[in-house]
Amino acid sequence: MIDSVVSATAGPGILGLVTVFVLAAFVGYEVVSKVPSILHTPLMSGSNAIHGIILVGTMLVLGEAHGAAQLTLGFIAVVLATLNVVGGFVVTDRMLEMFKTRPTPGPRGEEAKAGPETTTRAAGPGAGGGTGKS
Amino acid sequence: MSRGTATDLVYLLAIIGFILALKALSSPRHARRGNLLGAAGMVIAVAWTFSEPSVYSHTRNLVLIVVAMVIGTAIGMPAARFVKMTAMPQMVACFNGVGGGAAALVSITEFIALSHKSIALYKVGEVLFGVVVGSVSLSGSAVAFAKLQELMTGRPVTYPGQQAVNAAIAVGIVGLVAAVVATASTPLLAVVLGLSLVLGVVFVLPVGGADTPVLISLLNSFTGLAVAASGFTLNSDLLIVAGTLVGASGMLLTRMMSAAMGRSLPNILFSAFGSVITAGTGPDAEGRTVRSGTPEDIAVLLAYARKVAIVPGYGLAVAQGQHAARELADALSGRGVEVYYAIHPVAGRMPGHMNVLLAEANVPYDQLEEMDQANLEMPTTDVALVVGANDTVNPAANNTPGSPIYGMPIVHADEAHNIVFLKRSMRPGFAGIDNELLYDPKTTMLFGDAKDSLTKLVAAVNAA
Structure with a gap:
């Protein structure tokens, strides 16, 4: 019985779920509306990791699975979802690691658009060009 | 506090983590923290799910869950850690594809579990949506991976009547979906699954290699929607919200990416970009010289x-x-x-x-x-x-x-x-x-x- 699978979260009827869906769609759209192009790839990768939440769904399904067919499908589903979660977050972190050690986390071209928050960047070490000596 | 309330609260925390993660990922300053917030949300959601009676009550199933998670981690962790930076795009395609596959499998397994009972029509509809979109994402990502990894040509693959064939497959899926809703037949569902996998392949084939990233972003968004569909099937707010967040933000991101290339999304998907090899050739196409230096x-x-x-x-x-x-x-x-x-x-x-x-x-x-x-x-x-x-x-x-x-x-x-x-x-x-x-x-x-x-x-x- 479907309701027993996730009895804990089965609250509102279908209309309640649709409401949640619509609100989440607006939030998702608004929350990334100002992402600079250098972060397009990490953002894609990060949101890719977030849909790994299907792992919770696969756990619930495999937990209740009966018979060889359901057990096999559920098992594969958990493996794939775990891959999605682990790989997604680790790859994203590796991309973003590149931004970590520097006091000026963004290219110069962005300062003009990024607003007051970033105007102090040029004062950081490494600014001003000519950093290397041959 | 009842278990149900506690679960709702924990999942709400995870959802807040995901929203803040997307927000922070949109600024260079906080991006890394954002990813960690998302990971934290994931960890608490998954950890709490182990306390669900439906997860731990059958010992055999619980063991299978743990074994499957260990296998997934054992493959995913080294793959993500050691992939070269240049190969990131195809890695993202790969992780996206498996997510779509997992969502499709959840829907299929639920369908099998439900098929002995009389269920509401909309439930069957949700299941089918999850199966179709999840499978398209899976096979589409696999082709995108092959293109980026140069296992196949990066050029658009075209053939006569391609649009018509693709449209026919899409229409066929819609027809079969209606049939499955009416009959709740498992063999028919298998046909829908097969056709959806084919649709994912033919959908991606005509897209040129240079446009593949936009496509991956679109497929990422699709996977989010498939996860949301699974959320409807399982009555899970958590899956609906997280999947929809990714679906909606992914859609916007896809549009921003195509805008960065100065093209519209339909143009990228359907125009077989790059099939005209010499379109840039000017009037002086012949007898041009190239100067090379030491x-x-x-x-x-x-x-x-x-x-x-x-x-x-x-x-x-x-x-x-x-x-x-x-x-x-x-x-x-x-x-x-x-x-x-x-x-x-x-x-x-x-x-x-x-x-x-x-x-x-x-x-x-x-x-x-x-x-x-x-x-x-x-x-x-x-x-x-x-x-x-x-x-x-x-x-x-x-x-x-x-x-x-x-x-x-x-x-x-x-x-x-x-x-x-x-x-x-x-x-x-x-x-x-x-x-x-x-x-x-x-x-x-x-x-x-x-x-x-x-x-x-x-x-x-x-x-x-």
């Missing part, structure tokens, strides 16, 4: 310039030449030459890819210029050194209306006083079109692997 010639040009722009492209990334590029920049700066990098938003294979690669080579951020800024400086730049880039500096995007890349913003390397191309051959770029800039009288070519050429230039500059 590393020493070019080193002198660079060493005695006042301002040099390095325009990196995927060739630099493939050759792992980003460290050599930085050495050259350092050698030039050491001689008092002003050096900056002109970064096209889609340089490399994904937006932002090049910034990541250069950051890996410790290139100072203040030397990186986004395209618009770089284009302002280009007319006062003495030498534009184009390393392994082609399409992103192709003037055809500005002046050849028939060209497949017409309208794409480019780095105006053509406005610099001199242009130097480091390129392996005269072969066209990823988009498969000719570049008239290679034949420009201001242009000097240095053929060879980008890293080798850069290393030779460093030596020659130091000797100059």
Whole structure:
């Protein structure tokens, strides 16, 4: 019985779920509306990791699975979802690691658009060009 | 507090984590923290789910869950840790595909579990939506992976009547979905699954390699929607919200990416970009000459310039030449030459890819210029050194209306006083079109692997 699978979260009827869906769609759209192009790839990768939440769904399904067919499908589903979660977050972190050690986390071209928050960047070490000596 | 309330609260925390994660990922300053917030949300959601009676009450099933998670981690962790930075895009495609596959499997398994009972029609509809969208995402990502990994051609794959065939498959799926809703037949569901996998393949085949990142973003969004559909099936707010967040933000991100390439999404998906190999060829197509120089010639040009722009492209990334590029920049700066990098938003294979690669080579951020800024400086730049880039500096995007890349913003390397191309051959770029800039009288070519050429230039500059 479907309701027993996730009895804990089965609250509102279908209309309640649709409401949640619509609100989440607006939030998702608004929350990334100002992402600079250098972060397009990490953002894609990060949101890719977030849909790994299907792992919770696969756990619930495999937990209740009966018979060889359901057990096999559920098992594969958990493996794939775990891959999605682990790989997604680790790859994203590796991309973003590149931004970590520097006091000026963004290219110069962005300062003009990024607003007051970033105007102090040029004062950081490494600014001003000519950093290397041959 | 009842278990149900506690679960709702924990899942609400996870949801807040995901929203804050997406928010933080949109700013360079907090991006890494954002990813960690998302991971934290995931960990608490998954950990709490172990306390669900439906998960732990059958010991055999619980063991299977743990074993499956260990296997997934054992594969995913090293794959993600050791993948080369240049191979990131296909890795994202891969992780996205398996997510879509998992969502489809959840829907299928639920369908089998439910098939003995009388269930509401909309439930069957949700299941089918999850199966169709999840499978399209899975097989589409697999093809995108193959294109980026160069297991198959990056060119669009086209055949006569392609649009009609694709449309027929899509219509067939819709018809079968209606039939499954009416009959709740499992064999029919298998046919829907098979056709959806085929649709994912034929949907991606005609998209050119250069556009694949946009496509991955779209498929990422699809997977989010498939996860949301699974959430409806399982009555889980958590899955609905997280899946929809990704679905909606992914849709917007896809549009922003195509805008960065100056194209519309339908144009990318359906126009078989790049199938016209010579669309950029001007009237002087024949008898054009190319000037090539020695590393020493070019080193002198660079060493005695006042301002040099390095325009990196995927060739630099493939050759792992980003460290050599930085050495050259350092050698030039050491001689008092002003050096900056002109970064096209889609340089490399994904937006932002090049910034990541250069950051890996410790290139100072203040030397990186986004395209618009770089284009302002280009007319006062003495030498534009184009390393392994082609399409992103192709003037055809500005002046050849028939060209497949017409309208794409480019780095105006053509406005610099001199242009130097480091390129392996005269072969066209990823988009498969000719570049008239290679034949420009201001242009000097240095053929060879980008890293080798850069290393030779460093030596020659130091000797100059």
